[in-house]
Amino acid sequence: xxxxxxxxxxxxxxxxxxxxxxxxxxxxxxxxxxxxxxxxxxxxxxxxxxxxxxxxxxxxxxxxxxxxxxxxxxxxxxxxxxxxxxxxxxxxxxxxxxxxxxxxxxxxxxxxxxxxxxxxxxxxxxxxxxxxxxxxxxxxxxxxxxxxxxxxxxxxxxxxxxxxxxxxxxxxxxxxxxxxxxxxxxxxxxxxxxxxxxxxxxxxxxxxxxxxxxxxxxxxxxxxxxxxxxxxxxxxxxxxxxxxxxxxxxxxxxxxxxxxxxxxxxxxxxxxxxxxxxxxxxxxxxxxxxxxxxxxxxxxxxxxxxxxxxxxxxxxxxxxxxxxxxxxxxxxxxxxxxxxxxxxxxxxxxxxxxxxxxxxxxxxxxxxxxxxxxxx
Numbered sequence: 001x002x003x004x005x006x007x008x009x010x011x012x013x014x015x016x017x018x019x020x021x022x023x024x025x026x027x028x029x030x031x032x033x034x035x036x037x038x039x040x041x042x043x044x045x046x047x048x049x050x051x052x053x054x055x056x057x058x059x060x061x062x063x064x065x066x067x068x069x070x071x072x073x074x075x076x077x078x079x080x081x082x083x084x085x086x087x088x089x090x091x092x093x094x095x096x097x098x099x100x101x102x103x104x105x106x107x108x109x110x111x112x113x114x115x116x117x118x119x120x121x122x123x124x125x126x127x128x129x130x131x132x133x134x135x136x137x138x139x140x141x142x143x144x145x146x147x148x149x150x151x152x153x154x155x156x157x158x159x160x161x162x163x164x165x166x167x168x169x170x171x172x173x174x175x176x177x178x179x180x181x182x183x184x185x186x187x188x189x190x191x192x193x194x195x196x197x198x199x200x201x202x203x204x205x206x207x208x209x210x211x212x213x214x215x216x217x218x219x220x221x222x223x224x225x226x227x228x229x230x231x232x233x234x235x236x237x238x239x240x241x242x243x244x245x246x247x248x249x250x251x252x253x254x255x256x257x258x259x260x261x262x263x264x265x266x267x268x269x270x271x272x273x274x275x276x277x278x279x280x281x282x283x284x285x286x287x288x289x290x291x292x293x294x295x296x297x298x299x300x301x302x303x304x305x306x307x308x309x310x311x312x313x314x315x316x317x318x319x320x321x322x323x324x325x326x327x328x329x330x331x332x333x334x335x336x337x338x339x340x341x342x343x344x345x346x347x348x349x350x351x352x353x354x355x356x357x358x359x360x361x362x363x364x365x366x367x368x369x370x371x372x373x374x375x376x
Contacts, residue, residue, distance in 0.1 A: 021069050021070070022043075022070040022071070023066060023071055024045055024073075025072070026038075026074045027073070027092060029078060029085050030074075030075065030076055032332070033074060033076065033109070033349065036347070036353075037107075037356065040350055040353035048063060048092060049061040060088070060095050062092075062095050062096060066099045070103045070360055071103065071104050071105070073089065073093055075108055076108055078332050079310075082113075090133055090134070093134070093138045097138030105139070106134055106139045106142050107356065108143070109145040109331070110145070110277070110304075111147060111152070117148060131155035135158055141161075142156055142158060143359070144160065144161070145164070145328075148276055163351055163352070163355060163368060164369070166202070168348055169302050169326065169328075169346065170202050170203060172326060174203075177272070182268075183269055183272050184205055184207065184266055185200040185274060186207070186208045186272060188273050192274070195274060195276065208263060208266050209262075210262055212257055266295060266296045267296070268295055269295075271291045271299045272300045273287060273299065277305035277307055278306055278327065279308070280310065281308075281319075284301055284316070285315060285322065288322045292320075299321055300324050301325045313336045324342050325340065325344065326344045328347075354368065
C-alpha cells in the first residue's frame with residue numbers, strides 16, 4: 001500500500017482513508033537507531049532540537065507540526081549518563097503532549113532501571129517509578145525489548161509491547177557458529193534457566209546451569225540496628241499492647257552459597273551463555289572460566305542488551321575464556337567495538353520498525369510473537 005496525497009492506494013488500485021499521520025523523533029544520545037528505523041520505514045525523521053546549556057539543563061524544541069499526529073519517540077538506556085537520557089526522553093515526550101499530539105508511543109528497546117524491579121530492604125522499586133514518570137509525561141504506549149522481568153509491564157498504566165530478540169540470536173547461532181549442533185545452552189545462574197530452556201528447545205540442544213554464583217545486588221545480613229527482637233522478660237512498664245507468646249520467634253536460617261559448579265555435561269561442547277543483558281563482565285568471566293575448566297571447547301556469550309559499563313569491554317577482550325560476545329544494537333555499542341574486537345552486533349532495527357508500522361496501521365502484533373510461549 002502506497003500513500004498518495006491524503007489517500008492510500010492499495011495493490012488492487014482502490015483507495016481508502018489514511019490513518020492520522022505519524023512522525024518519528026529520535027533522542028540525541030543514540031541517533032543511529034532512530035535513523036535505521038526511519039530508513040526502513042521509508043520516512044524522514046522528525047526535526048527536534050535538543051540542547052544542553054551550561055547550567056546542565058535539557059532544552060527541547062519540537063520543530064514539527066505534531067497536533068493530532070501519532071508520535072513515536074525513540075530512545076534507549078546506555079552505560080553512561082543514564083539519568084540525563086531519561087530526563088531528555090521525558091522532556092521530549094512532554095513537549096509532544098503539550099503540542100497536542102494525538103498519541104505518543106515511547107520506543108525504548110532497553111528500559112533504564114529495569115533491573116531495579118524488586119524491593120530490597122528499605123530501598124524502592126525504581127522500575128515502577130520510571131514507568132510512572134513515562135506515563136505522567138504523556139506516553140500512551142510503550143515498545144520495548146526483552147525486559148529484565150516481563151512482570152515489569154504491570155508497572156505501566158498503558159499498553160506495553162515487549163518484543164523478543166531471540167529470533168535474531170537463534171538465527172545468528174545457525175549462521176555464524178560452526179558445528180553449533182555440538183553445542184550446549186548455558187544459564188549462568190538458576191534464575192536464567194527459563195530463558196536458556198527456551199533457546200535450547202528452539203535449537204534442539206541440551207542445557208547446563210551454573211549453580212552457586214553470587215547473585216548481583218544481594219547483600220549478606222548484618223545487624224545494622226534495625227533488628228528489634230522481642231524481650232526475653234516481661235517489662236515492668238504497663239505496655240500499650242501485649243500478649244503471651246510461648247518462647248522466642250524463630251530466626252530464618254541464613255543462606256550459605258555453595259561452591260560454583262556446572263550442572264550438566266559441557267565436556268567437548270561449544271558452550272553458549274544466553275541472557276537478557278551484560279553490564280559488568282565479572283560474572284560472565286567467572287562462568288566462562290568454569291566452563292573451560294569443565295572441558296568446553298569454546299564459550300560464546302549471547303545477550304540482547306550490551307550495556308558493558310566501565311572496563312567490561314577490555315576485560316572480555318583480554319579473557320582467554322571468552323571466545324566471542326554477541327549483543328544486539330538496542331543500546332549504543334559502536335564506540336565499544338574498538339575496545340573489544342570480540343564483540344559482534346546484531347541489528348534488530350527491522351523488528352522495531354515493523355512494530356511501529358503495525359501499531360500505526362492498527363494491525364495485529366501477533367506476527368512478531370509467533371512461537372513465543374507464555375513462559376518465554
